[in-house]
Amino acid sequence: MITRFLSEVRTSFNPFSPLSKTARTFLAQLPPDARSQGMVIKSTILPRTSTQKPELAVKFKDGKKLKLDLATMRSTEVMAEVDRHSRILARKEELSG
């Protein structure tokens, strides 16, 4: 997953729900120095009884916001979705030098 262009990641999930796996995998894929590079990472852990669906909100460095419904998406789909915009940014960066 390309994480260079992410500026903000917000998730909320209930770890006792099997649907939370995607959100947790996403968090585990962020690089170890993400916070020191200026990425804002906020994760809210909901109580066990909560029926709220897991959420993931990603903000890119160009200001684009992406909100993903993790209840229906698999981890690979989330990655593909995030990478789609990251690749555009990567190409722009490459062309501008």
Add this chain to the structure above:
Amino acid sequence: MPPRIRLQTRQLKVRIYHHQIPSQPCFYASLATATTPAPPIEQTIHSVSPIARFPPTQPPSHKPPEVRKSQLHREYQSLLKSSPLILIFQHNNLRAVEWMGIRRELAIALRKVDAELAAAGQKDLYADAIKIQIIQTGIFASALRVVEFYNPETTELPTQHPSNPATASSAQIPNVKPTPEDSRLAHGLSRRAHEAASDRKKKLDLAPLLSGPIAVVAFPAVSPQHLKAALSILSPSAPNFPAPKRKASPSYHEPAVQNGIQKLMMLGARVDGKAFDQEGTKGVGSIPGGLDGLRAQLVGMLQNMGAGVTNALEGVSRSLYFTMEGRRYMMEEEEKGPEEKKDVEETKAE
């Protein structure tokens, strides 16, 4: 027929050379008398002891016991059985330096708790036994299934083991085969345990937590003080579990430790075999005064209840007394009543 080559009688003599080295005396093996020790009487009157099929500490297991997986499975089972309180964390790409710092801070905080407890005269000092450790998640989940769902009855394994020297050779020992198929084998890695745990209809409460990178903190007893110290280091939250102050422990505020703690997420806990979420765990950690405090609360409650009971029981007799008194008073009044009225009438008549 005489020999063709004539040999002189001198040449037929066997020569023995005496090469005597001054420092080493010469011995002839041929001259030594061979002494074979007589067999001990035990051996002559008993037959050979029965054959050990497997060592008593290594009963045959379902999976090959020498692989890392099996050993980890066994280790996790014993961890789960021996620790009633286990915190479950997700760790997101922590670096070695960060782990080192977190482990150090945790140890320092727990030792502080121990020192306080020791000063109060308690003997439940667990600081050295509590550590944060990364686990192999899948194997841990499997071990948890075995611990939860497999309750072996009294094992029928023979108490007399062939390799035990105390076992008489004439003892009738059932033939425990060194194969995992034997149904008498009931340890945690046995085939029976595997079959009990592989029943997919049984669901674990903690199963959804056990995926991805997981680290656990295992406590040898449910000790709220130690839990509180561990929580205030690993997932500090403002009112009940404050992080140590910068003055009190400057090493906690090093960037490596702080970065590491940001990447640890507490998911839940297993307390006495039950799954707890974050809030429940914090509830356990915020019991004032630990288990002794709870006991004191219970004693206080029972004492209050005793007082209440005596009050209630006394109350019945007291209220009976009051009603009887009241009734007596009323009857006296009634008896007096008409006389007074007569007096009043008499006065009117006058």
